[in-house]
């Protein structure tokens with residue numbers, strides 16, 4: 001079984017490596033080229049080739065192994081290279097290949113990076129990558145009334161996700177989404193015992209753990225009888241909508257920005273105040289490049305009275321990754337120029353006073369960059385839901 005698993009991964013990586021025309025088009029879009037010294041291994045083809053030769057030469061220990069691990073786990077899985085290769089070359093699914101390489105390294109006990117291993121161990125043990133007690137998961141709710149599934153039944157599940165649940169700075173985001181959904185009078189609830197969707201396990205290459213979390217979630221979802229899943233994080237959205245096999249077909253999965261944009265089209269929201277600010281929107285990779293959702297978040301922002309929405313030089317499919325994807329949230333990755341800081345500078349360049357996003361990871365990466373650059377007085381990082389809830393006085 002293990003041999004077949006490794007053989008299949010090896011074959012897929014080898015095929016991709018041979019199909020690549022080494023045209024290097026994808027390097028122009030890879031964020032690693034902006035944030036590192038720009039070696040050939042700091043980019044899509046270099047990572048794929050490193051994997052191919054690492055496996056071919058059966059690298060098992062020593063400095064080369066550590067170097068290979070650094071290279072393979074440096075990828076943010078932003079998907080820019082996939083879009084570029086589709087447009088300009090041969091349509092290679094580079095993220096898929098890199099994730100397969102990570103599975104290979106996990107199986108060989110080489111990957112992931114040590115801090116990422118801790119996050120995976122925490123999921124095994126506590127059901128979340130932060131090592132927090134499951135009893136704290138609903139702290140964000142502050143006892144606000146909402147249906148708890150499966151003890152109660154509802155049509156729609158609001159899946160909050162680990163980061164919005166456990167990161168105190170993001171509790172206002174979870175509460176804002178909750179209040180916005182309550183304002184719609186839709187039949188929804190949250191899970192009384194939510195666990196991680198498995199996205200970090202999948203991204204970091206721990207397929208066994210991913211399958212375990214998937215099964216736990218499927219059992220919970222079936223018990224609730226819900227038909228629609230609304231997620232706060234684009235990463236949970238990606239997991240439920242695309243990684244759950246046949247189960248991804250059984251549920252309608254929506255990111256909350258899509259859900260609200262559609263609901264507001266049917267019943268426009270009532271605003272009590274305005275937000276006279278210049279706002280720019282940072283496209284989260286898993287919502288934009290990876291899922292093609294660009295308009296719903298912008299439509300929501302444009303509804304807020306007073307908002308002047310400006311676009312950064314890199315936006316929509318050309319958006320710059322915040323640097324937190326691909327499991328990099330859990331580890332320090334060497335960068336000559338932090339992607340999150342570059343992104344904050346890009347927001348400043350267009351005169352934004354608020355950088356809005358719709359992803360808990362982007363939110364934390366950008367917030368930390370603003371603090372590190374000492375720009376708190378000049379630039380606010382906010383989730384779209386927070387801005388809506390404030391303007392609606394919820």
Ligand code: SF4
Pocket residue numbers: 019020021022023024025026027044045081084085088089090091092094
């Ligand atoms: S664009 Fe595609 S074919 Fe060209 S180097 Fe990148 S992965 Fe290879």
Ligand code: SF4
Pocket residue numbers: 029030031032043044047074075076077078079080081082094095
């Ligand atoms: S997914 Fe993003 S970070 Fe990873 S190789 Fe492709 S462009 Fe670079």
